[in-house]
Amino acid sequence: xxxxxxxxxxxxxxxxxxxxxxxxxxxxxxxxxxxxxxxxxxxxxxxxxxxxxxxxxxxxxxxxxxxxxxxxxxxxxxxxxxxxxxxxxxxxxxxxxxxxxxxxxxxxxxxxxxxxxxxxxxxxxxxxxxxxxxxxxxxxxxxxxxxxxxxxxxxxxxxxxxxxxxxxxxxxxxxxxxxxxxxxxxxxxxxxxxxxxxxxxxxxxxxxxxxxxxxxxxxxxxxxxxxxxxxxxxxxxxxxxxxxxxxxxxxxxxxxxxxxxxxxxxxxxxxxxxxxxxxxxxxxxxxxxxxxxxxxxxxxxxxxxxxxxxxxxx
Amino acid sequence: xxxxxxxxxxxxxxxxxxxxxxxxxxxxxxxxxxxxxxxxxxxxxxxxxxxxxxxxxxxxxxxxxxxxxxxxxxxxxxxxxxxxxxxxxxxxxxxxxxxxxxxxxxxxxxxxxxxxxxxxxxxxxxxxxxxxxxxxxxxxxxxxxxxxxxxxxxxxxxxxxxxxxxxxxxxxxxxxxxxxxxxxxxxxxxxxxxxxxxxxxxxxxxxxxxxxxxxxxxxxxxxxxxxxxxxxxxxxxxxxxxxxxxxxxxxxxxxxxxxxxxxxxxxxxxxxxxxxxxxxxxxxxxxxxxxxxxxxxxxxxxxxxxxxxxxxxxxxxxxxxxxxxxxxxxxxxxxxxxxxxxxxxxxxxxxxxxxxxxxxxxxxxxxxxxxxxxxxxxxxxxxxxxxxxxxxxxxxxxxxxxxxxxxxxxxxxxxxxxxxxxxxxxxxxxxxxxxxxxxxxxxxxxxxxxxxxxxxxxxxxxxxxxxxxxxxxxxxxxxxxxxxxxxxxxxxxxxxxxxxxxxxxxxxxxxxxxxxxxxxxx
Numbered sequence: 156x157x158x159x160x161x162x163x164x165x166x167x168x169x170x171x172x173x174x175x176x177x178x179x180x181x182x183x184x185x186x187x188x189x190x191x192x193x194x195x196x197x198x199x200x201x202x203x204x205x206x207x208x209x210x211x212x213x214x215x216x217x218x219x220x221x222x223x224x225x226x227x228x229x230x231x232x233x234x235x236x237x238x239x240x241x242x243x244x245x246x247x248x249x250x251x252x253x254x255x256x257x258x259x260x261x262x263x264x265x266x267x268x269x270x271x272x273x274x275x276x277x278x279x280x281x282x283x284x285x286x287x288x289x290x291x292x293x294x295x296x297x298x299x300x301x302x303x304x305x306x307x308x309x310x311x312x313x314x315x316x317x318x319x320x321x322x323x324x325x326x327x328x329x330x331x332x333x334x335x336x337x338x339x340x341x342x343x344x345x346x347x348x349x350x351x352x353x354x355x356x357x358x359x360x361x362x363x364x365x366x367x368x369x370x371x372x373x374x375x376x377x378x379x380x381x382x383x384x385x386x387x388x389x390x391x392x393x394x395x396x397x398x399x400x401x402x403x404x405x406x407x408x409x410x411x412x413x414x415x416x417x418x419x420x421x422x423x424x425x426x427x428x429x430x431x432x433x434x435x436x437x438x439x440x441x442x443x444x445x446x447x448x449x450x451x452x453x454x455x456x457x458x459x460x461x462x463x464x465x466x467x468x469x
Numbered sequence: 470x471x472x473x474x475x476x477x478x479x480x481x482x483x484x485x486x487x488x489x490x491x492x493x494x495x496x497x498x499x500x501x502x503x504x505x506x507x508x509x510x511x512x513x514x515x516x517x518x519x520x521x522x523x524x525x526x527x528x529x530x531x532x533x534x535x536x537x538x539x540x541x542x543x544x545x546x547x548x549x550x551x552x553x554x555x556x557x558x559x560x561x562x563x564x565x566x567x568x569x570x571x572x573x574x575x576x577x578x579x580x581x582x583x584x585x586x587x588x589x590x591x592x593x594x595x596x597x598x599x600x601x602x603x604x605x606x607x608x609x610x611x612x613x614x615x616x617x618x619x620x621x622x623x624x625x626x627x628x629x630x631x632x633x634x635x636x637x638x639x640x641x642x643x644x645x646x647x648x649x650x651x652x653x654x655x656x657x658x659x660x661x662x663x664x665x666x667x668x669x670x671x672x673x674x675x676x677x678x679x680x681x682x683x684x685x686x687x688x689x690x691x692x693x694x695x696x697x698x699x700x701x702x703x704x705x706x707x708x709x710x711x712x713x714x715x716x717x718x719x720x721x722x723x724x725x726x727x728x729x730x731x732x733x734x735x736x737x738x739x740x741x742x743x744x745x746x747x748x749x750x751x752x753x754x755x756x757x758x759x760x761x762x763x764x765x766x767x768x769x770x771x772x773x774x775x776x777x778x779x780x781x782x783x784x785x786x787x788x789x790x791x792x793x794x795x796x797x798x799x800x801x802x803x804x805x806x807x808x809x810x811x812x813x814x815x816x817x818x819x820x821x822x823x824x825x826x827x828x829x830x831x832x833x834x835x836x837x838x839x840x841x842x843x844x845x846x847x848x849x850x851x852x853x854x855x856x857x858x859x860x861x862x863x864x865x866x867x868x869x870x871x872x873x874x875x876x877x878x879x880x881x882x883x884x885x886x887x888x889x890x891x892x893x894x895x896x897x898x899x900x901x902x903x904x905x906x907x908x909x910x911x912x913x914x915x916x917x918x919x920x921x922x923x924x925x926x927x928x929x930x931x932x933x934x935x936x937x938x939x940x941x942x943x944x945x946x947x948x949x950x951x952x953x954x955x956x957x958x959x960x961x962x963x964x965x966x967x968x969x970x971x972x973x974x975x976x977x978x979x980x981x982x983x984x985x986x987x988x989x990x991x
Binding site for chain 2: 185186187188191192193194195196197198199200201202203205206236237238239245304307308311312315318319320321322414415416417419423424426427430431432
């Protein structure tokens with residue numbers, strides 16, 4: 156086991172370098188000039204050059220690449236061109252927003268998706284099944300920004316139940332935080348709930364056909380216990396896996412949702428940085444997002460090893 | 470021999486007319502907060518490091534310069550009370566208003582102005598038009614002298630809001646060439662910078678000790694300005710749907726750049742006032758004169774003769790007449806100082822016979838003409854669709870290439886594989902700002918070179934008097950329409966909206982102004 160972890164950790168270094176180089180190449184291959192975005196359209200060529208020098212863009216390409224990769228290996232992701240702070244600071248500042256949004260939308264996804272899937276599975280091929288799967292399919296098919304706009308219009312503009320956008324940190328109170336975050340979390344959570352509902356239904360249906368459920372019923376156990384204690388518990392394994400998977404999807408969904416609701420999180424940081432060509436921030440975000448996936452993969456492998464010892468022996 | 474400008478006289482008359490009674494009537498109510506939804510986020514709080522529109526929106530509230538523009542786009546004094554210009558045009562001496570306070574409590578002196586200008590001249594991206602300024606020196610406690618190597622329109626250059634911001638010498642000394650941090654972004658404006666969180670918003674707070682310039686009230690970017698509210702929050706809301714929704718719910722008191730399609734709904738709402746911002750954009754086509762076809766005048770003439778501007782503008786505005794204007798002047802009709810129709814005989818005269826004749830004269834036989842456009846600005850995209858259709862119908866083999874806006878700018882500036890570049894010009898304050906698009910050798914002229922136009926631009930870039938510059942501009946624009954360095958299609962407007970609880974707001978230029986605006990919502 157320890158061997159597996161060590162092996163994977165060693166592999167981490169070349170991967171990190173590879174991702175650093177790739178993110179640099181991708182970002183610098185994009186046309187556009189951060190210096191021009193910074194100084195504005197009235198700037199003369201001399202001040203454009205001065206701005207490029209200030210941002211370090213006058214250095215040869217290889218020199219810039221070396222600085223970036225070497226820096227990233229020591230944890231220094233550089234300074235943002237536009238935010239007046241380091242990339243790490245900018246990301247750390249915005250992390251609470253994205254984490255809040257992610258957590259709340261995951262809760263919503265679970266609160267909506269699991270019951271919907273369970274209802275469908277418990278009465279397969281009935282009108283309940285058709286309705287709940289229909290509802291979840293609808294949410295799955297509509298893009299997040301459309302759901303977001305509809306929610307803004309219905310719950311924000313027409314009914315005035317929720318404020319539109321803006322983030323209120325948790326430190327200013329739980330209720331204001333929740334009130335401001337509810338709409339974006341709904342927009343993001345509802346589309347995730349669809350996936351969860353479908354997986355819950357499939358998984359629960361499979362478990363309900365298992366021998367031990369038949370045995371439990373034959374023993375004369377009340378249906379409540381058969382479903383709650385035996386079926387649902389076993390179906391949860393798949394559901395939890397899907398929840399893990401949707402964490403990554405939530406991050407990508409945050410790019411659109413945060414921009415729509417003006418939430419200053421990682422997603423909107425990404426979008427704005429691309430639009431103004433804030434190279435260090437885009438590179439930093441790419442690197443951190445890929446590392447996040449690498450870490451999740453490592454954790455999954457470790458978990459597999461724990462669950463199935465034959466993996467770690469291989 | 471020096472001669473006194475009329476500004477001194479104007480200023481003293483205006484001073485005499487100011488009374489406390491008049492000031493009390495300026496604000497309908499005092500106090501409160503304005504939440505304004507803006508389209509973009511500024512990249513710095515150092516006014517001398519950038520010239521972007523997003524920064525200008527902040528800077529006009531926080532900083533002031535020696536002079537500024539009034540409602541008619543004429544230069545008026547701001548921190549200066551008067552100035553004299555040497556007869557040879559090689560020196561200007563400014564007298565400053567006495568007792569003007571900075572946000573940090575210091576009183577402005579000539580040393581602050583000298584230090585600010587020295588930093589501006591050295592580091593600002595807007596300094597390229599100031600190359601004739603040799604030195605700036607303090608010649609008295611409230612007197613600053615500018616020494617020039619050659620005559621140029623110093624005052625109009627200085628008046629561009631607020632590139633040459635006046636800041637305390639202590640701040641200038643502390644930072645030098647380094648970017649001034651928000652905590653030290655100290656000016657003399659009616660609002661001070663209270664807080665800036667990038668991408669979240671800028672908070673401006675009323676400056677209680679604001680030293681108002683003389684005048685009967687606000688005028689353009691200057692005049693007697695008053696902060697009626699305690700706080701203005703400028704929030705970057707990039708999604709237009711969110712700006713509209715927030716305006717309807719009252720989360721925002723003001724929203725800029727509303728799309729034409731959103732307006733009918735907003736107009737139904739009795740709590741909202743929608744105003745059309747004029748001037749806003751000129752739909753313009755930049756031409757690459759290094760291109761084999763564009764380089765030929767008959768080909769450019771054929772391009773113009775194929776254009777029906779009204780159809781293009783209708784396409785860009787969903788046919789809503791209030792949002793476009795068919796007019797040829799580079800300076801908009803609102804800019805009375807420079808507006809002229811000179812030379813526009815062939816504007817808005819679509820003529821297929823002329824197109825055919827001109828294309829034949831150019832020897833054009835259907836080679837592809839690359840036309841760059843983007844969807845970041847929906848109106849540019851729609852205009853380019855209509856234009857491409859008109860040209861194709863006229864037998865010009867137009868090929869549209871769709872890009873994102875930053876990439877389009879970069880390609881236009883660095884490559885020569887295109888012929889026509891779709892763009893939009895925001896209103897220029899003064900003809901010297903058009904130089905970058907028309908002068909031989911300028912990056913934005915894309916290889917265009919005309920000796921005749923160059924000579925006129927020289928007059929416009931000199932310190933010649935207003936009448937001489939006006940005459941030169943008239944001839945310059947006439948040349949633009951006959952030699953066609955660029956093609957101007959017409960005016961495109963955008964709407965902005967405010968809640969009825971705001972009083973005193975009126976659009977000007979393209980930059981919302983929140984002084985003399987009251988918040989009546991409790």
